[in-house]
Amino acid sequence: MERKSKGLSVWQLAMLALGTVVGGSFFLGSSVAIRAAGPSVLIAYVIGGFLVYFILTALSEMTVANPASGSFRTYTEQAFGRGAGFTVGWVYWTGLVLAMSSEATAASILIRGWYPRLSLPLLGIAIIVLVTLLNLLGAERLGKLESGLAAIKLSAIAAFVVLAVWLVARMWTGGLPAAGGQGAGAAAGYGALRGEPWMPGGIGGIAGSMLMVMFTYAGFEVLGLAASETRNPAVTIPKAIRLTMVLLIGLYLAAITALFLLIPRSLVSEEISPFVSALTLHGLGWTGTVMNIVLVTAILSTMLASVFGLGRMLRSLAEEGHTPAWMKDRTDIPYRGILVSGGAMLAALGLGLLLPQGVYLFLVSSGGFSLLFVYVVIMASHYRLRKRHGGPFGQGRGMRGFPYTSWLSIGGLIAIIVSMPLIPGQGGGLVAGLMFLLVFAALYAVGRIRRTSPVQSRKPTRQLSPVRPISPGFANAELSEELTEQKTKK
Template sequence: MGQGNKGLSVWGLTMLALGTVVGGSFFLGSSVAIRAAGPSVLLSYVIGGILVYFILSALSEMTVANPVAGSFRTYTEQAFGRGAGFTVGWVYWTGLVLAMSSEATAVSILLRGWFPALPLALLGSGIIVGVTLLNLLGAKRLSKLESGLAAFKLLAIVAFVLIAVALIVGLGTRGAGPVGLGVARGQSLMPGGIAGIAGSMLMVMFTYAGFEVLGLAASETGNPGITIPRAIRYTIVLLVGLYLAAITALFLLLPPARVSEQISPFVSALSLYGLGWTGTVMNIVLVSAILSTMLASVFGLGRMLRSLAEEGHTPEWMRDRTDIPFRGILISGAAMLAGLWMGMLLPQGVYLFLVSSGGFSLLFSYVIIMASHYRLRKRHGSPLTGQHGLRGYPYTSWIAIVSLVAILASMPLIPGQGGGLAAGVMFVVLFSGIYALGVMRKTREPAGFRRQPFQVPAIMAQMEAAEELEGKKEQDTMNE
């Protein structure tokens, strides 16, 4: 079997990315963005799609040049040093662990509607154990499961668009009032102006978040130079196309004033036309969407922890020596369980403060991806792959970095997100301090007690070759 047939395929990688991205934040959280921007949220989704394209193009260029399991954490270390790599890796891992523990709570609440006798803690723990054990099956088997779940979510979006089209042409409206252009005529295109679009960008970026799993999975593809760029193109086209189609259909069925942040806007739109049964269907879609996101996130968490361990940023016992990072996956699953139980024990305000850092950790990682690419590209002097890299560099790099920093700075303007910014900054300071203390401790140790630096195989091979050559010279001298 040739190398190109090994590991994750283009389609498997695309579905893994879509499985991570398309989650509860779109099916439920998009209502926040719609309330802020009205129909102009379509422009927000286009802007978000362009930013994702810039970030994925930069990540793709670095990944094809160096397809390592650590992905953006490793590239950060190459660009800015070990301290930056340590901090970014642990901020990302911690934020995502807390975010996924809250996702387990959310899906438990949905499931308890069908199983009211089961306690939330038991349901949540069972879900976390399940997604952790499934990840131990390996990337290829997991990608097949993810492909099924992702396809189900995408079909749900397509089904909504088709139902909307049927209602717009007059099928099944049951005299419910204006449909299509009749609804659109009564709407202001930009009710919140530019401020509304800016205020919606945070939630829009959250609906796109998770695509960085493409980089974390790069080391498990057979031919990264072909597989990664194709998977990125498919992911961008499918994501932006489906999101824009679904939101456009939504505005042709439901006035923004009737969108509630407490219920999925898709359920509200269909219920308006006598399709109340869609509430149950949407709950099934939401459960599968969240489970799919958790599966793919644990996949990324295990690879991130393995990368940290391989660089000596964790205790030695955390290092995996197999293709599947069993220890990284199990430790991540245990941390999610701890996060779930912490949510049961801590006051709600404190827990939400910590959990909301998950959004910060993702956006922070995207800023670092762009900054690392800019630094490495500037150092290299040309595209890292020797082919076409990020289009419009360095201007697109500056645009993406400034836009992402502005979105991060807007977090306090969104109810409930100010704590995420504060908690995220707290984690950055915390892990930066831990690394600095570790460096100080090592510098104070006697030279004889310092650990020897890790020798990469190439260096070891050179040393062995030199020793062999020296031995051969001695033998020749003796023979003479």
């Protein structure tokens, strides 16, 4: 397939993962988690990091042993049967198509802030067409582009941390008036970690922040899904996982800590990026424009990686007979899967213009459910396949703490899914996600009945073929809902 003789290095894989993970949910959506948990949101980020590590380790263990085209969809099919593989693949594809169409709307709103005369629908169409065409260039070129976009986002976080340290140091030495002379509010911001309760919402606050924290980590699975692009997956993937986790958790914790050194929780607004609020409080209001540029970059990066995964998911579904035969791609790049996914995103964008706003956001929010649902499926599939295998899939010892870490991860993810209705705007995501789950399960059941009827000739079940894994992106539906609602208010 698209496997290259040279392959991706550990650093390239880590940069690809960081580029896909660090998206709009962190730059804007983290304010929801901060409001819920206060400074103790740092604990939520650590817990989320452990969950990510175990999910990623489980996925990479399966991927190194069998670099299959459908990745988690294929492993689900191996563990639980064709019906489960069909349902998981289509729930993921549908949820992500809807979420990414909303991401296009979010980016359009940001761009139109600079160019008010541009048409919002035309901007959305142009963005979707652009990311679709770029995906047709192939994995190697797309990886280079993603690395460039990742550099912008990571540099923005690192610059914020350095700037925060500089501001705090200036205030300590008396060289800078607190928050540019804004008085008590600035002093509270400077002393936030000392002057505010560490856990203002208690354990419930930490639990309530976990949904948005997991959204900010979304996209990490690209590491486990890129095994066939590496020189030596058994060596490269584990090293890339360790490097990514150190950089990701380190940057996140440093950035959130810097936030609390500059601004109190009470001044964080869910409608404005907390990074913009913190710097504006200290007389750096011009950072709003810079942060909007970073937000657009983050959204485009998310969409590029997501379309990459959507195309390969369709190819995997087609290869297993779960789509019409004409969707099968026999080239290295899944052109048909990419084009069909791009077309579906355009159709979903049209739904946003035709349907009432509430109905559209109800459908779009299913992207968050599909993401968490996939993570549960990854852990459940790994658990069942490893039990069936009788031990680790490779020569190593596999995931640490098995099976206890599997049980804890699955339980934690289910608890986060159940908590979705407690977060404003996410209850609809749970309902919509469950709706799609039931619809696709029913479609498979109906199709199976038709295939096994006397009129139909039953086709032999295909063997799962070890071909190239996919790289699904990550749902940032919360960011899109925030920006879309702002557009509606205007």
